[in-house]
Amino acid sequence: MTSRLRLRPDVSILRLPDGGIQIGLDVETPVVLPDAPPHAEAALMGLRRGLTAHEFADVVPGLPHSWARITLATLTHQGLTTPWHHDQPSAVIVGSGAVADAVAATLEPGTPLVAPHSWRPESHPGKLVLVCPETPEPDRVLTRELTISGRTHLVLHAEPERAIVGPLVTPDSACLTCTDLIRRDLDPAWPHLLLQLCRTTAVPHPSQTAWIAGMAAAQVRAWSAGFVPDTWGTTIELSRADGSLGTRSWARRLDCAAHAAAHRCAA
Known part of the structure; x- marks a missing residue:
């Protein structure tokens, strides 16, 4: 995947007591990422800027590439990422x-x-x-x-x-x-x-x-x-x-x- 994606800016990134990460506060449609590694929040915050799959895997040192790959696919499937482009003022x-x-x-x-x-x-x-x-x-x-x-x-x-x-x-x-x-x-x-x-x-x-x-x-x-x-x-x-x-x-x-x-x- 060479295209750049970015995490939607209108969703929260929250660490759960069991170590997972919840994306979004909507109780009906939150996305839970289980077994999130340390510094996963920082990686997800970096995704707000727009990253390729390779860049996302390397945005935080030590981030497991398998977790990054599955996470990006999950977020995209759930409609929580959008194609990145240079924003023009509207x-x-x-x-x-x-x-x-x-x-x-x-x-x-x-x-x-x-x-x-x-x-x-x-x-x-x-x-x-x-x-x-x-x-x-x-x-x-x-x-x-x-x-x-x-x-x-x-x-x-x-x-x-x-x-x-x-x-x-x-x-x-x-x-x-x-x-x-x-x-x-x-x-x-x-x-x-x-x-x-x-x-x-x-x-x-x-x-x-x-x-x-x-x-x-x-x-x-x-x-x-x-x-x-x-x-x-x-x-x-x-x-x-x-x-x-x-x-x-x-x-x-x-x-x-x-x-x-x-x-x-x-x-």
Whole structure:
């Protein structure tokens, strides 16, 4: 076997009282490796980096080759290994300021960070766009361009009152133009307030940026794995006053000009 495999990063490696090793905490599907030799945990940790069968057998001095061979075959059969490849970041950050910096520090190394004035809708094709403004609300010109161009994007921002993750915008979900129409219907003064929120620089609390960054990483991971993230058509909000979490669901508006323009561009 010359291909490189790596142990999935989402499973635990635990030594059992009888000397075996359990892979995974799921009580229904744990994999037990009996009679694990000394330093087997170190060998399995090395497998997380991606190794060939020969490299795995030699990753720890004195590791029995027969145990390494059987273990690798068992892990592969149970779906606990994946082909190794050079990971490419699956997202691109468009923004500046504390939120953008915190998200960049949390995501995969090498995730691009692009200043809003340098961003073009055709840049970094195929990547999830993370909109991270340093203002309480993102620039609506930017978000409208993303919607019209059909780019999937996730909005991440902080107001003095709350930190907000979402919505995740796809061609068939609510975009920020949709949410603005809903908020205008609820509060006719919203367009006037929005103009100020898009221009005023905010300094978020470190707890807000840390929460946003962690949530962003989880949403990117779900999107990259082919799942629908929790923020699709939804915002998740963390109150700065009491730390409570809340959610809001947003429906796509039939009178949304951004979606209408996107439809014309795609036709």
